[in-house]
Amino acid sequence: MKWNDHPALRALHQNLTRYMAEHADVADWQIRAQYSEGCQSLLLGTAGNALSVYQDRNVDDLALSLTLYCPSPDGTLMGSSSGSIDPRANLNEQLALIHSSALLAMNPFYPLADKPTGAYPKVESADARLVNHLGQTHADLIARIAAHSLTLQAVQINSAELFSNVHHQLLQSSNGIDARKVSTDLYFEVAMERAPGPNDQEVLKYWHFVGLDDADLEAKLDAVAIETLMTVAAELPPSRDQATILIDSYGISKLVAALVNQLDAASEFAKGPHLLPGDSVLTGTPQAGTDQLSVSVDPSLAQMAKSSPFTAEGLIAQKAEVIVNNQVLTQLIDARMAHYLGKAVNGISGNLVVNSGSLSKAELLSSAKEVIEILDFSSLLVNAATLTWSSEIKLGRLYRQGQFVATLKGGIVSGNVRASLGGFKFSAQRVKRNTVGGYFEAASGYDGPEHMLIWTGIQIAGQAENS
Secondary structure (H helix, E strand, O other), X not given: OOHHHOHHHHHHHHHHHHHHHHOOOOOEEEEEEEEEEEEXXXXXXXXXXXXXXXXXXXXXXXXXXXXXXXXXXXXXXEEEEEEEEOOXXXXXXXXXXXXXXXXXXXXXXXXXXXXXXXXXOOOOOOOHHHHHOHHHHHHXXXXXXXXXXXXXXXXEEEEEEEXXXXXXXXXXXXXXXXXXXXXXXXXXXEEEEEOOOOOOOOEEEEEEEOOOOOOOHHHHHHHHHHHHHHXXXXXXXXXXXXXXXXXXXXXXXXXXXXXXXXXXXXXXXXXXXXXXXXXXXXXXXXXXOOOOOOEEEEOOOOOOOOOOOEOOOOOEOEOEEEEEXXXXXXXXXXXXXXXXXXXXXXXXXXXXXXXXXXXXXXXHHOOOOEEEEEEXXXXXXXXXXXOEEEEEEEEEEEEEOOEEEEEEOOOEEEEEHHHHOOOEXXXXXXXXXXXXXXXXXXXXXXEEEOEEEEOOOEEEEOEOOOO
16 A cells, blocks of 8 residues: 555645645644455355355445644643544535634643654564455455354354455654554354254354464354353353352453553543552452462564554554553553653553463362353443443353353353452463454453453352252
8 A cells, every 4th residue: 555645645635734824723733544455245054054155345445534733822722623534525624624623622732742763663463465365365264164164063053254354554643753554354253043943042253353373263163153052051140249250361351451541641640540650450458379460561462453563643652561460560651641741651552461370271160169150241341440340141151169060141240350350360371362443342452361260359140049
């Protein structure tokens, strides 16, 4: 993608230069551009799990957005507003609308991030096979899905989806920032029911991948088939005021991301709950035998969702240890928050890297009298301020003395992130997990333990023991 030759971007720059010459109160600007290429396939299951593609789409999309910055005459306030740009519509009218909105959205003054003095590092944020051969690679993945679906027994695939995308991204600003990267992602979704029907217990799962190496589609299909068969004779979990649960990397990544969010300097500026260097991430006294939490933020990992040479402001993205043995080492401080709080900007941004434990999953399950393994949350919601969380149990297993007892479905599990860090153990097995971001979830990259056993601060509302 040659951004310098793109007519829409060139036209925006030309109109922006003329507009700013006529409006002296517009001091700075920032442009974000993304050109996306995509292959999208929707598949329908038929008898014997033979999949047929009933819709194929090739998508080319250009997204342009502009932010204008207007300081007040006395220099104490900064107005800013962002808007999407339609290259086919009148650009001056769109600039005027963003300009007028900026004058109505004043905040304490802050300067834009300075242009980095050095070059942006090389970061492998894309899979070259998708970038160079998107159509053929997508077709090969569809063939893999179709072939493995035929091997599944006692389940019926109702539908599946595969989206393969390449994104060319650009960030430019009036102070000389010009940052570019290419990223890739895959979205795979499948819905199954037990065979033969009726269709009253469908299991639907989806995953994001950044590259082909972690797109273990066959293993995902097998896992959904197993979960689909587990829906037979599922029961409510027992109610517990002090429960012990086992969660997987999805849950761990959500809880750790919420905790690290309180290390963002923006949380301190907003005067909400936040953590400062030297603070403990625990509430209360750690219990005997618990692990300790250490977290790094790393933007340089190959083919991860938050891998990038630059931050949202255009700074060079930096790697750092942010939590070591339950103690906060540093905040995440961007240029705006550095100005507001009088701190040094550090540009820390990237994927979450979490320390491992020493036990296998089987050893974790047998380490407590009773363990409820959460296989799926219906909707895991973490309160960013209180760090409390809750969800219905979409599917789980009950273990006693390490032995499987029952399949679980329903009931509410809840807890508090910081309270749970007083009594937990991570697995030795590690996994990488990506969420590319969208309407419902922020982008995140996770490299850490596959499972986490938690025995403090967990409650389950289910059925009474004698019911």
